[in-house]
Amino acid sequence: MAEESLIQVNHVKLDFHTYAGEVKALDDVTFEVRKGEALGLVGESGCGKSVTALSIDGLLPENASVTNGEIIFAGKNLLTIKKEEMRKIRASQIAMVFQDPTTFLNPVLTIGEQIEEVFLLNPEHLAAVASRDDESENKTISNLSKQQQKRIAKRLSIDVLKQVRLGDQDRILKQYPHELSGGMRQRCMIAMALARNPDLLIADEITTALDVTIQAQILELLRDLKRDFRGSTLLITHDLGIVAELCDRVAVMYAGNIVELADVGDLFANPLHPYTKGLMKAIPMLDRRMNRLETIQGAVPDLINPPSGCRFHPRCSFALEKCKSVKPELLHVSNSHTVACHLYDEGKP
Amino acid sequence: MMQNILEIKNLKKWFPITAGLVGRTKGYVKAVDGVDLDIKKGETFGLVGESGSGKTTLGRCILRLIEPTSGEMIYRDQDITKLKGETFRKIRRKFGIVFQDPYASLDPRQTVKSALIEPMIYHKLTQNHEEAIKKAKDLIKRVGLNEDHLYRFPHEFSGGQRQRIAVARALTTDPEIIILDEPTSFLDVSVQAQILNLLSDLQEELDLTYLFISHNLSVIEHMSGRVGVMYLGKIMEAAPKDIVYRSPEHPYTHALISALPIPNPALSQQRVVLTGDIPSPANIPSGCRFRTRCPYVKDLCAEKEPLLETRQPGHLVSCHFDLKLPPPIPILETS
DSSP: OOSOEEEEEEEEEEEEEETTEEEEEEEEEEEEEETTOEEEEEOOTTSSHHHHHHHHTTOOOTTEEEEEEEEEETTEETTTSOHHHHHHHHHHTEEEEOSOHHHHSOTTSOHHHHHHHHHHTOHHHHHHHHHHHOTTSOOOSTTSOHHHHHHHHHHHHHHHHHHTTOSOHHHHHHSOGGGSOHHHHHHHHHHHHHHTOOSEEEEESTTTTSOHHHHHHHHHHHHHHHHHOOSEEEEEESOHHHHHHHOSEEEEEETTEEEEEEEHHHHHHSOOSHHHHHHHHHSOOTTSOOSSOOOOOSOOOOTTSOOSSSTTGGGOTTOOGGGGTOOOOOEEEETTEEEOOTTOBTTBO | OOOEEEEEEEEEEEEEEEETTTTEEEEEEEEEEEEEEEEETTOEEEEEOOTTSSHHHHHHHHTTSSOOSEEEEEETTEEOSSOOHHHHHHHHTTEEEEOSOTTTSSOTTSOHHHHHHHHHHHTTOSSSHHHHHHHHHHHHHHTTOOGGGGGSOGGGSOHHHHHHHHHHHHHTTOOSEEEEESTTTTSOHHHHHHHHHHHHHHHHHHTOEEEEEESOHHHHHHHOSEEEEEETTEEEEEEEHHHHHHSOOSHHHHHHHHTSOOSOTTOOOOOOOOOSOOOOTTSOOSSSTTTTTOTTOOHHHHHSOOOOEEEETTEEEOOSSOOOOOOSSOOOOOO
16 A cells, blocks of 8 residues: 555454443454544444544543454554553554543643643653753753743643644633633643644544534634644544545444445545445535435444344345345455445445 | 414523522523514424524523513414413413433333323313323324334433434424424434434424424524524524525624535535634623624624614514625535
8 A cells, every 4th residue: 555554453343341231332443544644433423433542542441342453553552552651652642632621621720731741741852842942052851950841841832722723822821621611622632632743633523512613613723733733633523524624534434343434535426335325315414405314214223232244234225135144344446445335346336 | 475373572581690698680691682583384494503592592482491581472463471371371282392302301200101191181182091092102103103112111212212202292282383402413313314304294294383493504404494593692694594505694694604514525615714702691792792703893883783684575684784795605416
């Protein structure tokens, strides 16, 4: 493949232990995020998109167990490395922004304390910045006083707040999360992620909790950032509009499987999987008029007892006999388009 | 000309903010602050707005689940704002409501049968129990479930099925108007389409009038005939949906519609991004309430509040200026 891959998720299976039984949340999920790209992960609630993100970031809850597969990042399998090592990766290479900034900001610390902490955890970087400023002296971690470190951290914090287009940075650094609006808090979360200058930014439904006009502000910000940000983005959302706008490639998930993965233009112009097709016809869209929405029959299955074979077959109007027993593999119908469905053959769109 | 089934005149709901031990009122949250609206028989009126715009409060005031502070609501030439007791009960059954969250709006200890029969008994709509059960069976089939489902409890159903039950319950009193308060925002998109189609079918079969409240601009566009756009407790613009979505004249409507990401990577959108946040309804800006975020603001806007005026028949706009705004979204196909 021409594009270099940054992170590879290979055949990951994941269960949650609950009193009701084993929830088979991920069933053989395989994809890669390439360097510099924005990959969208779309699907309805419960399809496993957030769980995928959490497993990459090593934030799975206690009752989750990975039964198969690996996540390869920088030559390491993120599913087996030590907690301390994962912590280091989170501190500098993989950053995540969550849906609800109110829950993920610490209410008893000021915004300044929370953003500066990101820099203070990385004293090598502070030393590098200090020596860049003052070329006469070669600063190292050892000869940089605590106060100097704090001063540099504050300056860098102001820079990232500027990057996320927040005005009056000095005041915001002194404020507590409850003093800010939802949109501003989400900007602070993005600032904290950017402060780490990550190789991979995971954005999990970051505009879902916001109003339309505030969402527009954040989308505009993300679009601007995309120009300067050299890393890759994994954008998780249920909103196809956001995907169309911000992503290069899209993976569609259904009930713990990736059912289709394609370049964004391909996916919207020529959706192949019956689920993707159904989803696109089921959503009212402003750029077309429909008298009646097409529906996908039934509801999202219970993942304690997922359907056999293709997990979409009970809702699929094209289901074959084979679909009930054999799980379809992701196959390439073209260079940039893969689909997991028995209706298609390798190499033939 | 269709007949107005419901007219709302200068409706206000101010929630007092109290302070201190004695509960002295120190201000008001003006959730609904002078709304004029008329709903015509058989139509779907879409009410769209962001959180805090007062759309839900307005819906609840119409049913008087919340008592309005002032204003009038006229249902078929009768002022229902102050009606009490038996007279109000007789009118109330003409109004149904479906709430946003089907996990909270159904009593977990009540079977579906009991949830459907209770309103009929309360309003004395059936002669005996058998007749009520017969009607409940009919309703549950109408909303796409089957008779067995009557004997189950809400926890046995999925979100989409629960919302179907909530719709059936709203229909038990043979209402004329149903207030749909974000009926699909808790549902997944593949299930949302089923409920929207169900609502369209029921409207046709039973000659219902809908007030469809939502923050989802695409859903409102799909469902409604006319659309009203609310901002901080007031209607900014109201018109047939094609005008609202294709050629709006209020800068808020324009920004709102252009802000929506369209699932088509081939389109390049000219998005109008409003600066700042929605002001608190406890502290509404003077003059035009949208002026703090309006890209076209002038001095006059701070001094004088614009009135909701008719620009063309059926197109009402609350803005001092006749701004020539470009179409908010590029349109490709119409099928």
